């Protein structure tokens with residue numbers, strides 16, 4: 001069969017271990033997953049209510065224009081409805097953008113380590129990938145600007161960056177965008193936007209007004225706690241969205257997800273509580289790191305990358321045996337580290353206890 005050559009060696013996405021798998025493997029009663037940056041507090045009560053009250057027939061296709069959620073979100077963000085595009089998770093918007101722009105002969109510039117789907121989709125489309133190493137967990141925007149040439153179609157920025165938690169500041173972003181020609185699309189992936197509290201953070205909605213070649217990606221999967229429903233969105237200038245929309249699959253956002261996302265959006269006090277709890281949770285990890293002389297990047301997201309300067313897979317396995325699933329830095333391209341999602345206060349205490357006993361046992365050996 002005539003597969004694209006690059007597909008033959010491409011590996012499918014490897015999801016992390018599930019709590020059920022780990023319970024079975026280690027004979028544990030309770031297992032906490034702090035691996036995928038999901039919201040430890042679930043989602044707003046309004047979501048469950050909206051689903052209980054959901055009365056549409058399952059035989060009917062979803063609203064292909066996502067009308068109700070689109071209207072709510074446009075008014076919440078104070079943008080035009082035509083400035084929004086919805087995806088089956090923001091993952092799907094990454095796919096749409098890649099599909100619309102990337103092909104052999106074009107290139108795409110991205111930070112590394114960062115969110116793996118930028119690279120994955122570029123491979124599928126056969127575009128040249130130009131990866132620029134992070135410096136101290138942050139984008140090297142100067143090098144990224146230098147990597148752009150006349151064949152560059154897309155530049156990916158991730159702020160706060162997954163897996164380091166480091167954000168791009170307003171000054172840095174504008175300085176970078178001023179160097180990028182209008183003919184190059186800049187994707188600003190803000191999956192963790194709602195967690196950000198830094199005062200030097202940019203205003204993405206101002207940015208898209210000033211720079212018509214920027215699309216901002218956000219999601220209902222993280223702080224909104226709706227990862228199961230797969231709803232993400234892009235915000236950009238109307239003309240950019242109009243050009244991208246034909247690439248979108250019909251009915252790409254499922255009906256229940258549309259209802260759940262609108263209900264979640266309406267409860268901003270839940271989001272605020274989660275943001276506050278997350279900041280407090282991060283402080284627990286910062287204190288642990290300082291006490292144990294472990295390097296970390298202060299995080300603007302709901303996860304923290306901690307450098308244990310050890311075999312990350314060994315630490316990963318050890319924490320799993322204690323009932324905590326984290327992400328091994330080896331899998332993320334930063335050996336020696338683990339990335340931990342900030343959980344509830346108790347979950348954080350638990351995983352920190354387990355990390356402490358790992359450190360104590362490693363010293364003994």
Ligand SMILES: *Cc1c(COP(=O)(O)O)cnc(C)c1O
Pocket residue numbers: 037088089090091092115158162189191218219220221227230231232
């Ligand atoms: C989780 C995540 C996404 C994908 O989110 P979905 O909307 O669930 O597809 C995109 N970008 C980054 C950086 C993420 O961490």
